[in-house]
Amino acid sequence: MRDVSFGSYYPAKSFVHNMDARAKILISIAFIVAVFLVRSFHFLGFAACAFFVVLSAVTARIPFFKVIKSIRTILFFIVLSAVLQVLFNKNGTPLWEGGFITDIGLINAGFIVARITLVVTGASLLTFTTTPVELADGIESLLTPLKLIKLPVHEFALIMSIALRFIPTLIDETDRIIKAQKARGADFESGNIFKRLKALIPVLIPLLISSFRRADELADAMDARCYAGSKNRTKYKKMKLSYRDIIGFIVIAGLITGVVFLNKFYIVLAVGV
Amino acid sequence: MALLEVQNVSYSYEKNKPVLKNVSFRVEEGEHVAVIGHNGSGKSTLAKLLNALLIPASGTVTVDGFSSADKKSLFEIRKRVGLVFQNPDNQLVASIVEDDVAFGPENIGVKREEIKERIDFALSAVGMQDFLKASPMRLSGGQKQRIAIAGVLALKPKILVLDESTAMLDPAGRAEIAEVVKTLKKDGVTVISVTHYMDEAMTADRIFVLSKGEIIKTGSPKEVFSDRETLKAAELCVPLATSIADKLKENGVDVRGDVFTAEDLGAALCV
Ligand SMILES: Nc1ncnc2c1ncn2[C@@H]1O[C@H](COP(=O)(O)OP(=O)(O)O)[C@@H](O)[C@H]1O
Ligand SMILES: [Mg+2]
Numbered sequence: 001m002r003d004v005s006f007g008s009y010y011p012a013k014s015f016v017h018n019m020d021a022r023a024k025i026l027i028s029i030a031f032i033v034a035v036f037l038v039r040s041f042h043f044l045g046f047a048a049c050a051f052f053v054v055l056s057a058v059t060a061r062i063p064f065f066k067v068i069k070s071i072r073t074i075l076f077f078i079v080l081s082a083v084l085q086v087l088f089n090k091n092g093t094p095l096w097e098g099g100f101i102t103d104i105g106l107i108n109a110g111f112i113v114a115r116i117t118l119v120v121t122g123a124s125l126l127t128f129t130t131t132p133v134e135l136a137d138g139i140e141s142l143l144t145p146l147k148l149i150k151l152p153v154h155e156f157a158l159i160m161s162i163a164l165r166f167i168p169t170l171i172d173e174t175d176r177i178i179k180a181q182k183a184r185g186a187d188f189e190s191g192n193i194f195k196r197l198k199a200l201i202p203v204l205i206p207l208l209i210s211s212f213r214r215a216d217e218l219a220d221a222m223d224a225r226c227y228a229g230s231k232n233r234t235k236y237k238k239m240k241l242s243y244r245d246i247i248g249f250i251v252i253a254g255l256i257t258g259v260v261f262l263n264k265f266y267i268v269l270a271v272g273v
Numbered sequence: 274m275a276l277l278e279v280q281n282v283s284y285s286y287e288k289n290k291p292v293l294k295n296v297s298f299r300v301e302e303g304e305h306v307a308v309i310g311h312n313g314s315g316k317s318t319l320a321k322l323l324n325a326l327l328i329p330a331s332g333t334v335t336v337d338g339f340s341s342a343d344k345k346s347l348f349e350i351r352k353r354v355g356l357v358f359q360n361p362d363n364q365l366v367a368s369i370v371e372d373d374v375a376f377g378p379e380n381i382g383v384k385r386e387e388i389k390e391r392i393d394f395a396l397s398a399v400g401m402q403d404f405l406k407a408s409p410m411r412l413s414g415g416q417k418q419r420i421a422i423a424g425v426l427a428l429k430p431k432i433l434v435l436d437e438s439t440a441m442l443d444p445a446g447r448a449e450i451a452e453v454v455k456t457l458k459k460d461g462v463t464v465i466s467v468t469h470y471m472d473e474a475m476t477a478d479r480i481f482v483l484s485k486g487e488i489i490k491t492g493s494p495k496e497v498f499s500d501r502e503t504l505k506a507a508e509l510c511v512p513l514a515t516s517i518a519d520k521l522k523e524n525g526v527d528v529r530g531d532v533f534t535a536e537d538l539g540a541a542l543c544v
Pocket of ligand 2: 316317318437
């Protein structure tokens, strides 16, 4: 199986694994808010957020390379946004006489890289330590109030957990199809971007067809196991907040306070200078 | 009354193209029946009719007294007839073994404490009790299929229908499933295995031969595999040991008696 770090559960026994999914979801959202609260030009706030990620990864017993790997999937996107910042930012002073790369451009690029990296690694920690079923149950529970306005919360949660469950399967399948097409002489590596995109069509179509077949079979298998929607359904996993979750909430509250404080502190510093 | 009764069942997906024609049979409690037939003969359609995934166009399917024509008995039938499909990847709904096995009991509203018991029971029945927290993606094909079987067993079915559940497995995986079937039979579960492997069919009490939507022969494995005419008509082959014995006979080796299994062959040659 090709290594798909983002979105796959990493089984381990840890403090974070044992936390309630709902708490972890809320903390992750709070973490993303914290990352976005960090002001431009202010990397100390990022350092605090990075410290939070490291702390969580250590407490969760997730090997560090796993966390780093989760960035790989969107590395292209990160590099692209950084390069665009560097190339097209017109503010600030040019680094050299008549040059188009400015100091602010570079700082902004670093800022974007830090922001995306932190958000992705933070989110990956949620999926590393929470099984898709827990995640779906957690979201279902958090969204329960929406059932009052007749939104299909249970169905939504189930669709999500099944989608997560099928990601590795479909990645495997994509790999197989690419190999099969290569064996027939398909060329994915040369030509310009349009040629390469076009080369993907013979991969996407079989993938689409097989996904429909899988969906069909899965539906039969679910029916065969008496699936009938959320009515009269029980839940095997019990959700219960524990002291762990309280500690988590305290830590994330500390982080947000810290970030806000550092933002203010920076202003004082800047005025002082 | 037999546990499972299929009476004059016909079914078609498209008009005027009947896939099953007037099929009738009964299966008694504790029996092991194998259904063999070439591709497209209607085996999967038959399997789906048995647990009310499909409802016969004409005729009736009755399980433990519940008719699949009656909408109200839908779940009573599905609880009693567990259906396992070919591709384990397309049957597992959850990313953790125990969550997947819990899916069926959750659906029928079993209480939490009992779900735990059922998970333990189902996983031990397939010998996967050590994989409670494992991720099915990291398991072998045979192990995945055992989890799929456990997911169905957690509903405590009386009848287990395996629709070519070994077709995508390697020989080791097939042996694992054969072992599971053996244990289940001992525990009194009625097993109906749809299969392409004649050696697998040999282990059943009775074999139904399906050809072009009709059951053209029913009988013990020995009866069925001795009837070369019928096998030919159904485009099926004989078990491996039988074909080896045939070749040996053709070449003048003295092979006495009927040979259907490796043991038969050994006995016939070593006397
Ligand atoms: N969902 C479907 N829609 C239309 N035709 C189908 C469908 N499923 C199966 N068939 C047709 O019904 C016949 C029997 O199929 P099936 O029961 O799957 O046979 P088997 O399992 O023995 O290979 C085949 O000719 C097949 O093309
Ligand atoms: Mg079939």
